[in-house]
Amino acid sequence: MRMTAIPARRARVTWSWYVRASTVQLIMYAVLIIGALIAMFPFIWMIITSFKSYGEVASGRFFPRELRWWNYIEAWNAAPFARYFMNSIFIAITTIVGDLVTGVLAAYAFARMEFPGRDTIFFLFLATLMVPGELTVLPNFLTIRWLGWYNTYQAQIIPFAASVFHIFLLRQFFMNIPRDYWDAALLDGCTHFRYLISVVVPLSRAAIVTVALLSFIGSWNAFLWPLIVTSSEKMRPIQVGLRSFVTEQATQTQLMMAAATMVIVPIIIFYLFTQKQFTQGIATTGLKG
């Protein structure tokens, strides 16, 4: 009797379990797919619109009759986009280099060197994390003006060539490198600088790439600060340039979409290539925070 009862019961349970499980699966995938569509729709719409004619935009037609590549050339020529891009690339690269040099040096000193007042200074560094950017924007603007840096590249680079948060991240990483390595290096007569360059930096490649990415995103997407400290098109980065294009060409939606595509697509491609490092970096910064 037992022998027959158990399979029968199991079959019933399995069947209802199966129905419930597949319903749950269905709902889960539906939520995920709807979420993905919402996340992507603005980009898809932007790219589609960038190929439309003025008439197609005005009439509210969803798909263009033909792909008007010409929109891109027209947008590119309507504003000094080449200059904006070059400015942004130059500012981003110099900011990353500066941020890494100051960050690695300071993080190493805080992690591995012994000097008086080290922990107090580090605490003072961390205290500045509390201060919101809004509070520092105005005084920094006056400082920049006082230094005679108004409307220059250095005004957009130097203030971001060191970051407490990045120093903190690098320091955490450096501290996890076993101290025995340093003791061994010291026996071989290695200096701090040699050790830093040939042992610490290669071992910390993941952390350094993360910091470089964070620095790049911050620099590339900067808007308020460059808007405030620049006055000429020659000095302005892409985000500020895009904004003036948006206000000047308010009626030419298809051209604005072409411009927005030119700004957004490179960074998306960049993200897709570096995304593993990227999400890892974001996740660790999140958990460490």
Place this chain on the structure above:
Amino acid sequence: MVQAAMAKKRRPPWRRGEAVMGFIYILPATIILGVFHFWPMFYAVYISLHRWRVVRQGFVGLENYEWVLTSPKFWNSLKVTVYYVVGTVPIQLALSLLLAYILFQKVRGREVFRTIYFLPYVTSTIASGAVFAWMFNPNTGPINQFLASIGLTPQRWLLEPRGIFTLMGEAWGIPWLQGGPSLALVTIMIFVIWFWVGYDATIFLAGLGAIPYELYEAAQIDGANRWQQFRHITLPLLSPTIFFLSLVAMIGAFKAFNHIFIMTEAAAGTVGGPLNTTTTVTVFFFQNFYDTPTYGKAAAIAFVLFIIILIFSLLQNWVASKRVFYME
């Protein structure tokens, strides 16, 4: 834990050469941080105590603060900011937790989904904010076309100063339903939620991954169902992540600026419009700094905002100290 153990390790006394080297190593960072992060704190206070149009004019004590705290414009901007914070942070966290939780189950294409959700975060808010402004264009935007195609009333979105509850009340014929954030502000909130959900979900995923699997196994043996497992294992163990993200989201919401700037300007031509219903404290600050250079007042606004953020952070910390559960 490793770090804690290493920090406790006995430190050898510092040697003179190393001490000098140490200072040299931190010097470049110290100069930059000192000039652009440390000094401005004090300078901001100094500016706020003066009548200061493009140049400094004279010491006025707390007059600028008095002006801020008695200005109806400031209180309006604070109201808008609070609407904005309350309307974005909880929804953003709930949606991202839902997505992260589903992704954490054994789903196919997890990496693809996660990559897609993260896309908005890597784009600049200027470019994507402008795209949103055009998507919500009342005449040619796809959102209104979609609403019309399913038989709903098209809206004026970023041009609509009336409150969302007023609009609902009119639509459904409920007279007492009134006020709330303007539809323009709600449109901005939709953008913000779209922008941040993928980022939050990524961090939630990392947090979910850190929960030991044995706990779920033990719970299953005890006969706990999915919801019980979520309620009694996932949520408590995820509370540090939830706390971290809510703090980041809240501070970010208080400081929001770029997308409000571009969306309102692209749609209506005025930053903080229509009728100042999207003028947050940061936009109000910007108006007093960039549009009309009254630096003393602007510095006072920034300082008041700083104090507000500080109070909210401390409050949240206090709540967290009662509710957040740490595994160690």
